[in-house]
Amino acid sequence: MGQLLRQMEEAKTYIQSQTAIQPQIGLILGSGLGELADEIQDAIRIPYESIPHFPISTVEGHAGQLVIGHLHNKTVIAMQGRFHYYEGYSMQEVTFPVRVMKALGVDQLIVTNACGGMNPDFNPGDLMLIEDHLNMTGANPLIGSNDSTLGPRFPDMSRAYTPELLELVRDTAKSLGITVQQGVYAGITGPTYMTPAELTMLRKLGGDAVGMSTVPEVIVASHMAMKVIGISCVTDMAIGEHLEPLSHEQVIEVANRTKPMFISLVREIVARL
Template identity: 65%
Template sequence: MNIEAIQQASQYITDKLSIKPQIGLILGSGLGILADEIDNPTKIKYEDIPGFPVSTVEGHAGQLVIGSLKGMQVLAMQGRFHYYEGYDLQEVTFPVRVMKQLGIETVIVTNAAGAVNPSFEPGNLMLITDHINHTGVDPLFGPNDPTLGVRFPDMTNAYTPALQQLARKAAAKLDLTIQEGVYVWNSGPSYETPAEIRMLQKLGGDAVGMSTVPEVIVARHAGMKVMGISCISNMAAGILDQPLSHEEVIETTERVKEQFLSLVKEIVANLAHQ
């Protein structure tokens, strides 16, 4: 990872801000609506930021939105980058490095995911308690720059336990039932086969998707605190006798957006009072 590129992108963003962001929000498919809740926003297109990739997926606006949310200064990625788009994992995780350079120490990562656990339902929100990297690739492959993090980072608590507790507290206050479980990262872009889903069930997965894990690995490598939330957008292949589509993902996230918005805003408000 080129430290000069990280510094250049960070400086470009800093020059456009009058505030110092405290929390990073990475918003997945159909979940970018949270950025619309940010007060006094500064919006920066990815294509204008030196070194930034450009989001190519429907449902991803492709911009940073920086401003105030529930008493905290936040930087939201309205759309993310995926390995399946053809980007290498250094590019996919570049924004997380830039967040760290900006002084952000806490990241909330969101995604739309398919339910592997048959007790889940489309529209559920799942607090990610752990993950399985099922791709065989890792964003930390290659030379390690010790100024960015240690060569062999510990992933025992990839998702910060104290932040998980904060999310549970927020859900309880809102009288909102949330699921908890293990998120499995597959590279995509094809959805899994029923046989693959049966395998993931045996491996201990509860939800499956095509993002999140690379960003989380890099955030932990950088010493950042991490919370992960999945919107269960569909039942994975073979659980129900129906085809899968990206349109269903967007429809489901639209249906549960109020719950999603309420939960994340309550979590941010709790962080503001810590």
């Protein structure tokens, strides 16, 4: 057994020793958006530091625990806080929890994040359904030896964000009276926010929003044939020609304002999966 498979098995075994619930749906809850995990019923909360081989979240606003239980009669596992490449973790470490979710039986993943809006038609507080991404990190979590039991050496990414689930999210949002934008998410490493010239470049390349997460997790989920929904909360406008100074506190403040709408949307998506 390869090292990655062994580590996955050890993490899975530990999590299964804490609960008999077998999750079907995975949730990755980003900056300021972790409150949805508090709605999970019959919840077992497992701190990341107690799980073998898990990194530890170091970002303000991330609780740093797995929450496993029931949401709308579906069994779910939620990451209340995620890991980022800019924290100094490898891409393999950043995406390890997605590997473990798959080992636990999860085949549908909802990934959320806070992002900057580059599309001038967007506004702070909008939710954007991710239809595709640009990997601008200069790295890839699949670099290195490939274990064919996890996925192919050269995985197809043309349906990384599952088309039929995009339609489900659009229909769900419409039924709730929530307007959702749709676009391309540009993933960068961070931790710096981007310069005006960099943002202008990304917009010209086709990006509608920019953020420091999500792309590695989606690559790994796609590698393992998981179905994926990606939703971004636009916390600020990142338009190169009109860029204003930005702080992490501003990002969290807008994410918190958007929280009720976000939670209601994801809650109903889970119910319909």
